[in-house]
Amino acid sequence: MEVRPILSAMLRNKTAPLLIAAQVALTLAIICNALYIIRDRLSTAARPTGADETNLFEIRFYPHRPIADIRGMQIRDLEALRAIPGVRSVAWVNQIPLGQSSWNIGGLTTEPGKRDSNIQATYYFSGGSLIDTFGLRLIEGRDFQSSEVVESDPRKERAEPQVMIITRALAELLFPGAASVVGKSFYLGGSDDAKPVRIVGVVERLQSPSAPAGARAELSMIAPITYLDGYTRYAVRAEPGQRERVMAEAEKALLALSNDRVLLGKGGFDELRARRYSGERIMAGLLIAVTGFLLLITASGIVGIASLWVNQRRKQIGVRRALGGRRVDILRYFVTENAIITTAGVLVGLSLALALNHVLVGAIELPRLPLIYLGLGALVMWLLGLLAVSGPAWRAAQVSPAIATRSV
Amino acid sequence: MLKMQNLSKVYRTHMIETQALRGFDIHVREGEFVAVTGPSGSGKTTFLNIAGLLEEFSSGEYLIDGVNVAGLDDNARSRLRNEKIGFIFQGFNLIPDLNLFDNVDVPLRYRGFDSAERRRRIEQSLTQVGLASRQRHYPAELSGGQQQRVAIARALAGSPKLLLADEPTGNLDSNMARGVMELLEEINAAGTTILMVTHDPELAARAQRNVHIIDGQVSDLEHETRRALASLSTTPEAV
Numbered sequence: 312m313e314v315r316p317i318l319s320a321m322l323r324n325k326t327a328p329l330l331i332a333a334q335v336a337l338t339l340a341i342i343c344n345a346l347y348i349i350r351d352r353l354s355t356a357a358r359p360t361g362a363d364e365t366n367l368f369e370i371r372f373y374p375h376r377p378i379a380d381i382r383g384m385q386i387r388d389l390e391a392l393r394a395i396p397g398v399r400s401v402a403w404v405n406q407i408p409l410g411q412s413s414w415n416i417g418g419l420t421t422e423p424g425k426r427d428s429n430i431q432a433t434y435y436f437s438g439g440s441l442i443d444t445f446g447l448r449l450i451e452g453r454d455f456q457s458s459e460v461v462e463s464d465p466r467k468e469r470a471e472p473q474v475m476i477i478t479r480a481l482a483e484l485l486f487p488g489a490a491s492v493v494g495k496s497f498y499l500g501g502s503d504d505a506k507p508v509r510i511v512g513v514v515e516r517l518q519s520p521s522a523p524a525g526a527r528a529e530l531s532m533i534a535p536i537t538y539l540d541g542y543t544r545y546a547v548r549a550e551p552g553q554r555e556r557v558m559a560e561a562e563k564a565l566l567a568l569s570n571d572r573v574l575l576g577k578g579g580f581d582e583l584r585a586r587r588y589s590g591e592r593i594m595a596g597l598l599i600a601v602t603g604f605l606l607l608i609t610a611s612g613i614v615g616i617a618s619l620w621v622n623q624r625r626k627q628i629g630v631r632r633a634l635g636g637r638r639v640d641i642l643r644y645f646v647t648e649n650a651i652i653t654t655a656g657v658l659v660g661l662s663l664a665l666a667l668n669h670v671l672v673g674a675i676e677l678p679r680l681p682l683i684y685l686g687l688g689a690l691v692m693w694l695l696g697l698l699a700v701s702g703p704a705w706r707a708a709q710v711s712p713a714i715a716t717r718s719v
Numbered sequence: 720m721l722k723m724q725n726l727s728k729v730y731r732t733h734m735i736e737t738q739a740l741r742g743f744d745i746h747v748r749e750g751e752f753v754a755v756t757g758p759s760g761s762g763k764t765t766f767l768n769i770a771g772l773l774e775e776f777s778s779g780e781y782l783i784d785g786v787n788v789a790g791l792d793d794n795a796r797s798r799l800r801n802e803k804i805g806f807i808f809q810g811f812n813l814i815p816d817l818n819l820f821d822n823v824d825v826p827l828r829y830r831g832f833d834s835a836e837r838r839r840r841i842e843q844s845l846t847q848v849g850l851a852s853r854q855r856h857y858p859a860e861l862s863g864g865q866q867q868r869v870a871i872a873r874a875l876a877g878s879p880k881l882l883l884a885d886e887p888t889g890n891l892d893s894n895m896a897r898g899v900m901e902l903l904e905e906i907n908a909a910g911t912t913i914l915m916v917t918h919d920p921e922l923a924a925r926a927q928r929n930v931h932i933i934d935g936q937v938s939d940l941e942h943e944t945r946r947a948l949a950s951l952s953t954t955p956e957a958v
């Protein structure tokens with residue numbers, strides 16, 4: 312209602328309002344994108360692996376010297392681990408979710424001899440049941456039967472699995488739109504001698520160890536292979552609440568079995584998660600700091616300029632009061648003035664935010680900014696402006712009307 | 720219109736206590752044109768500020784247009800100022816970033832008039848002071864006398880019953896001062912009560928009644944006395 316005269320008075324001294332509006336616009340553009348990146352990174356870091364993370368841990372060993380009977384060692388290890396009270400399931404594993412290093416196979420195809428497939432999946436294998444040990448949810452088919460397990464000695468020839476369990480994400484990529492994939496076959500590459508692998512089961516989700524952002528994260532397959540390598544890695548799933556104790560006992564038990572190996576590491580899956588996503592967390596923390604800093608700077612700018620204006624206009628405020636302006640009218644004057652500037656900044660800032668997002672989408676892997684972030688950012692800027700101007704505006708409202716006749 | 724009884728005003732700064740008004744009695748009737756004179760520091764501005772509800776007084780009683788001012792809250796005082804009182808200041812006090820139209824509009828917006836009513840009043844009062852053609856001009860583009868006329872238009876636009884002017888001609892040369900004085904006389908003739916502080920004896924002499932303030936107290940030269948004095952001093956010339 313009072314906007315028109317405030318606006319026209321402001322247009323007579325444009326510089327400071329323009330600077331503040333520009334600051335608001337820039338801040339808005341940056342915080343919209345920063346908030347979105349923070350959100351994106353944190354939700355990336357929060358994706359489930361499909362495994363029962365809270366109860367799982369891994370334990371890894373490396374031998375001092377070559378081990379003669381690797382198969383025997385694995386059997387004894389697994390028995391020793393199963394004997395620990397509170398252990399629910401144990402398996403030798405080649406890799407684990409969130410473990411970061413992974414085995415991958417590219418060129419997966421449903422057509423024999425097709426060489427240009429770009430479907431790649433991570434390759435889990437174990438002689439035991441990963442469905443039980445990781446706690447995966449089987450949504451179609453069945454787990455492996457012991458007769459399907461093949462033995463592979465890396466020092467000799469590579470054994471080829473006949474059957475596999477794959478994730479739903481991989482199933483959808485290999486067989487788009489198929490209602491059921493159990494019984495269907497695919498090939499691990501396009502070479503002419505590639506043998507078909509039959510799918511016996513589908514799990515809802517199993518993230519790859521590297522857990523890249525986006526749709527590739529859940530392209531995984533599991534093969535029934537007993538792998539005879541001196542390096543051993545076990546995944547242990549404890550009963551709820553027992554993990555820490557089981558982990559300590561597992562280390563003791565395995566080292567007692569054989570003293571010619573060293574413990575490479577052990578840890579719960581949540582530790583792995585923290586390690587895997589430390590970069591994301593640092594990034595988010597940094598952006599939060601930058602956002603907070605920017606908001607602070609902008610708020611200080613508004614407080615500063617509003618205070619200056621209040622001081623410069625003390626006489627004018629007194630005159631307005633003398634002419635019948637109430638305190639609330641003075642308050643409203645400064646709040647409205649600030650709202651005009653903030654709104655101008657917000658309007659420019661919204662398009663700036665979209666432009667910045669456009670650049671970021673190209674530069675880093677980031678989806679388009681959802682509109683809700685623009686709304687949220689605009690709201691934040693308005694509230695910030697209101698908060699920043701409230702102090703100076705309140706001081707303006709306290710100016711005595713007697714100023715009108717008293718000062719020169 | 721305005722009645723003060725045994726009013727006092729004390730300013731307290733950290734060290735000094737100034738008794739700006741004491742035992743102050745005055746009764747201004749509706750339609751009067753009162754010139755307030757007195758030495759510097761005697762309390763003229765203080766009196767005007769209290770009369771105009773710009774400042775509170777320390778003790779005593781003050782009624783304006785029948786309303787007892789004591790105990791009114793800030794909003795009520797603001798409304799009273801807006802509806803009943805017009806101010807004219809020595810330094811004009813126009814808002815530099817608003818054009819004449821918007822300057823006169825300020826009190827009318829506080830009054831809550833709709834825009835048609837405000838426009839009508841603005842045009843009428845600017846016409847009355849002879850500046851209707853300059854509505855879109857800014858104060859800096861006018862002479863001092865013209866600025867004071869705008870200030871008068873602004874004071875008049877809300878049709879106040881009481882006009883308070885603190886040395887309205889103090890910043891003007893005698894030619895412009897006379898013009899402003901004539902304008903005030905017209906306004907008074909139309910029924911508005913005027914209280915005007917002035918240092919100019921010539922202007923004071925033109926008012927109906929002179930109130931002299933010395934040391935925070937009124938020494939009221941009543942109408943008749945002043946007339947008698949005036950006729951005494953003018954008789955020799957007339958002869």
Ligand SMILES: Nc1ncnc2c1ncn2[C@@H]1O[C@H](COP(=O)(O)OP(=O)(O)OP(=O)(O)O)[C@@H](O)[C@H]1O
Nearest residue numbers: 730731732737739758759760761762763764765766
């Ligand atoms: N805000 C204030 N704080 C303290 N003392 C004040 C204040 N305002 C006025 N005074 C004192 O009150 C007394 C009366 O001042 P006032 O301004 O009313 O005088 P005046 O008659 O208008 O003088 P002048 O003709 O110079 O304008 C003076 O002694 C002045 O110093």
Ligand SMILES: [Mg+2]
Nearest residue numbers: 763764765885
């Ligand atoms: Mg004075």
